[in-house]
Amino acid sequence: MANVRDxxxxxxxxxxxMGIVTSLGAGKADNWSKLTAGESGIRTITRFPTDGxxxxxxxxxxxxxxERNTATDLSDLFADLATEEAVAxxxxxxxxxxxxxxxxxxxxxxxxxxxxxxxxxxxxPKTAIDYDAMLRLSGGGKYRDAHRRFLxxxxxxxxxxxxxxxxxxxxxxxxxxxxxxxxxxxxEAIRRGETDAALCVATDSSVNAEALIRFSLLSALSTQNETxxxxxxxxxxxxxGFVLAEGAGAxxxxxxxxxxxxxxxxxxxxxxxxxxxxxFHRTRSSPxxxxxxxxxxNALSDAGMTPEQIDxxxxxxxxxxxxxxxxxxxxxxxxxxxxxxxxxxxNKSMIGHTLSAAGAVEAIFSLLTLxxxxxxxxxxxxxxxxxxxxxxVPNKARDARVTAAMSNSFGFGGQNASMIMTREPV
Amino acid sequence: MSDVEAxxxxxxxxxxxxxxxxxxxxxxxxxxxxxxxxxxAPYVVHPLASLNFDQQIPKKGDQRxxxxxxxIGTYAAGxxxxxxxxxxxxxxxxxxxxxxxxxxxxxxxxxxxxxxTAKVQGNAAPGFLNERLxxxxxxxxxxxxLSNLLAGNISIVHGVTGSSRTFMGEEAAxxxxxxxxxxxxxxxxxxxxxxxxxxxxERKDLLMLYExxxxxxxxxFAPVWSRGPNGGxxxxxGGAFLVIESRRHAEARGAKPYAKLAKVVADRARRxxxxxxxxxxxxxxxxxxxxxxxxxxxxxxxxxxxATGEERAFLANHAGxxxxxxxxxxxxxxxxxFPLGVALAALSLSRGALFPPSDPSGTEIAQPSSPTQIVxxxxxxxxxxxxxxxxxxx
Numbered sequence: 136m137a138n139v140r141d142x143x144x145x146x147x148x149x150x151x152x153m154g155i156v157t158s159l160g161a162g163k164a165d166n167w168s169k170l171t172a173g174e175s176g177i178r179t180i181t182r183f184p185t186d187g188x189x190x191x192x193x194x195x196x197x198x199x200x201x202e203r204n205t206a207t208d209l210s211d212l213f214a215d216l217a218t219e220e221a222v223a224x225x226x227x228x229x230x231x232x233x234x235x236x237x238x239x240x241x242x243x244x245x246x247x248x249x250x251x252x253x254x255x256x257x258x259x260p261k262t263a264i265d266y267d268a269m270l271r272l273s274g275g276g277k278y279r280d281a282h283r284r285f286l287x288x289x290x291x292x293x294x295x296x297x298x299x300x301x302x303x304x305x306x307x308x309x310x311x312x313x314x315x316x317x318x319x320x321x322x323e324a325i326r327r328g329e330t331d332a333a334l335c336v337a338t339d340s341s342v343n344a345e346a347l348i349r350f351s352l353l354s355a356l357s358t359q360n361e362t363x364x365x366x367x368x369x370x371x372x373x374x375x376g377f378v379l380a381e382g383a384g385a386x387x388x389x390x391x392x393x394x395x396x397x398x399x400x401x402x403x404x405x406x407x408x409x410x411x412x413x414x415f416h417r418t419r420s421s422p423x424x425x426x427x428x429x430x431x432x433n434a435l436s437d438a439g440m441t442p443e444q445i446d447x448x449x450x451x452x453x454x455x456x457x458x459x460x461x462x463x464x465x466x467x468x469x470x471x472x473x474x475x476x477x478x479x480x481x482n483k484s485m486i487g488h489t490l491s492a493a494g495a496v497e498a499i500f501s502l503l504t505l506x507x508x509x510x511x512x513x514x515x516x517x518x519x520x521x522x523x524x525x526x527x528v529p530n531k532a533r534d535a536r537v538t539a540a541m542s543n544s545f546g547f548g549g550q551n552a553s554m555i556m557t558r559e560p561v
Numbered sequence: 562m563s564d565v566e567a568x569x570x571x572x573x574x575x576x577x578x579x580x581x582x583x584x585x586x587x588x589x590x591x592x593x594x595x596x597x598x599x600x601x602a603p604y605v606v607h608p609l610a611s612l613n614f615d616q617q618i619p620k621k622g623d624q625r626x627x628x629x630x631x632x633i634g635t636y637a638a639g640x641x642x643x644x645x646x647x648x649x650x651x652x653x654x655x656x657x658x659x660x661x662x663x664x665x666x667x668x669x670x671x672x673x674x675x676x677x678t679a680k681v682q683g684n685a686a687p688g689f690l691n692e693r694l695x696x697x698x699x700x701x702x703x704x705x706x707l708s709n710l711l712a713g714n715i716s717i718v719h720g721v722t723g724s725s726r727t728f729m730g731e732e733a734a735x736x737x738x739x740x741x742x743x744x745x746x747x748x749x750x751x752x753x754x755x756x757x758x759x760x761x762x763e764r765k766d767l768l769m770l771y772e773x774x775x776x777x778x779x780x781x782f783a784p785v786w787s788r789g790p791n792g793g794x795x796x797x798x799g800g801a802f803l804v805i806e807s808r809r810h811a812e813a814r815g816a817k818p819y820a821k822l823a824k825v826v827a828d829r830a831r832r833x834x835x836x837x838x839x840x841x842x843x844x845x846x847x848x849x850x851x852x853x854x855x856x857x858x859x860x861x862x863x864x865x866x867x868a869t870g871e872e873r874a875f876l877a878n879h880a881g882x883x884x885x886x887x888x889x890x891x892x893x894x895x896x897x898x899f900p901l902g903v904a905l906a907a908l909s910l911s912r913g914a915l916f917p918p919s920d921p922s923g924t925e926i927a928q929p930s931s932p933t934q935i936v937x938x939x940x941x942x943x944x945x946x947x948x949x950x951x952x953x954x955x
Binding site: 246256286306323350412415 | 626670673678681682688698702714716717728750765766772775943
């Protein structure tokens with residue numbers, strides 16, 4: 136039996152179940168086949184009117200709907216589907232009785248326009264609508280469900296109720312690094328010996344008008360609306376922003392010892408996690424790249440590994456001019472000349488940027504890369520940016536020997552998180 | 562893994578009662594309560610005391626990029642770093658782990674109101690909402706609303722960059738932030754952490770959310786134990802941040818502790834069944850392991866029913882232990898209520914006394930002897946229960 140302790144004497148943490156939903160489809164099998172075929176899930180938005188918007192495409196999950204089709208309802212649905220798949224694959228616990236805590240990466244919850252419209256309609260056209268008027272109508276129990284719906288803790292509550300996770304579930308937001316942070320919290324809990332298993336889920340359903348407008352006002356989104364599937368082009372010279380997308384990923388983490396003891400199939404190892412915050416600016420990375428460099432080095436150090444041992448990087452690769460440039464600076468500083476040889480691909484070229492879910496979705500794709508020994512491509516790579524001489528695995532998937540993969544996530548608010556996954560314990 | 566002792570070496574407090582430890586201690590001694598039943602009538606709120614934000618957020622540009630909740634939190638975080646003696650210490654701040662419990666920022670009420678008015682009056686062409694939002698939203702408002710941007714602002718203004726994690730989920734987020742910070746320090750995963758939360762209770766959009774569930778206290782202030790069968794909470798504005806570090810780390814830099822953070826436990830009662838909150842609190846009480854002969858309780862009981870009623874039944878079962886409710890004095894600061902309780906516990910232990918009761922119902926009784934342990938209780942208005950054991954350092 137493999138050593139159940141890592142280089143630092145901590146329990147080795149493995150993955151025994153994974154579930155995923157993206158604009159490409161539901162489930163690991165569908166996602167992996169489309170991802171490695173270089174398919175794009177980016178389409179023109181049909182869920183709501185896009186008149187007047189600068190960006191009219193997204194990686195929306197249109198094949199799933201709910202009664203209200205709102206951000207909170209869809210986000211909950213995606214999380215549930217991904218979790219169901221992950222828990223079923225792991226075969227852990229009993230139905231509704233998951234033997235460990237829940238860590239959920241989720242977008243900040245907000246009351247939606249449907250809710251405000253409902254109250255405004257009830258007030259009618261005879262009076263000006265403001266929050267005082269809406270407040271007068273809000274109480275009395277007529278909208279009681281809306282209280283629960285718009286609490287930040289409700290998404291985690293629902294998963295905890297259904298899957299029977301233990302203790303107080305944690306909802307985390309580290310912007311676009313949230314998915315990695317949720318996994319990191321699970322890894323740390325297992326390493327502390329608090330639990331043998333953890334359920335780490337990340338979900339995001341932000342394809343709505345206000346979210347698009349917010350990112351548009353910050354000039355973060357691609358506006359290449361005519362050819363949606365070609366809009367996301369990480370590391371290309373003509374990249375012009377990210378494509379907003381939806382998704383969810385769920386991972387069952389266990390200590391290697393517990394997984395082996397119950398005869399679970401091991402899908403991969405979470406060898407190390409690193410993080411480091413950036414104090415430079417609310418939306419931009421420090422121009423010297425130091426926080427990203429430190430974050431990547433922290434992940435390597437946590438895994439007890441050297442850059443030479445990493446043979447694939449699943450990039451954050453958002454397709455914004457700023458991010459891709461800074462990611463190259465960070466990676467090339469840590470990896471030196473190898474930065475030009477090591478395969479670095481961006482799933483976001485196909486699925487867009489799933490925001491809070493991205494870290495978990497891309498961790499799952501990294502683990503599938505290790506499992507299948509096949510690297511998903513960066514599609515839409517026709518005009519290379521000479522300032523970013525990565526081997527981006529252009530346009531076509533590639534078979535390769537991959538023993539250790541790094542996945543990066545960076546977000547607004549100075550959030551940086553990196554994770555290293557291996558096929559076998561290091 | 563061996564359990565490392567964790568000390569609270571820094572406290573930053575701002576609230577309706579003022580800023581800093583001395584003014585809070587004085588207000589608690591004097592029984593000061595600053596509830597406002599006029600500004601948001603019929604709702605009662607505890608508004609933030611007047612602050613000079615320049616003192617902790619020197620750049621006006623930074624202040625302009627924040628909404629009130631972020632300014633409150635960034636200010637309180639600065640006070641905590643000052644109090645721990647690490648403000649401006651780039652070496653330590655560069656490896657200080659941060660966990661912030663946060664909700665989100667407020668909406669632009671004027672923009673929302675104008676759009677809703679136009680829509681109900683028939684201006685509902687496809688794209689109307691899009692055009693108005695594109696034209697009327699301030700580009701940086703999003704950054705003032707995002708939950709993780711309180712932590713982001715603390716990184717920018719104070720240079721805390723070891724790590725940055727934001728927990729969401731109302732009261733439970735505040736409990737779990739401190740629970741995880743302690744677990745990481747106790748297991749050697751972290752040496753020093755800045756942990757806390759901030760809340761702006763003077764917000765109509767938040768009042769609306771809680772009004773859906775009929776949770777707002779209306780018309781007249783009453784102490785949390787005297788709010789009648791329907792209960793209710795009065796939102797409070799405030800921020801509470803703590804610097805928590807391993808004893809070894811504190812001693813190496815000559816830092817003095819306010820108190821020791823001995824234990825934090827949390828759970829999630831299935832509230833569909835009456836009595837489960839009380840039962841969960843009893844279990845947590847056993848887990849937290851206080852010695853009733855030398856302890857007191859500081860609770861964040863909100864006033865919301867049935868949670869506060871069940872908590873009162875739990876407290877009645879431990880009637881020998883003196884109780885103080887923060888919500889009577891500060892209002893309900895949601896994510897910040899549990900960090901606030903831990904801050905007041907550490908402050909009380911460092912001053913060798915519990916502050917006097919403020920409750921005509923008899924739930925709060927005078928504490929003749931000085932407690933050397935304080936159990937901080939958090940019972941969320943809708944979900945989540947937790948307790949912390951804070952101990953005097955001899």
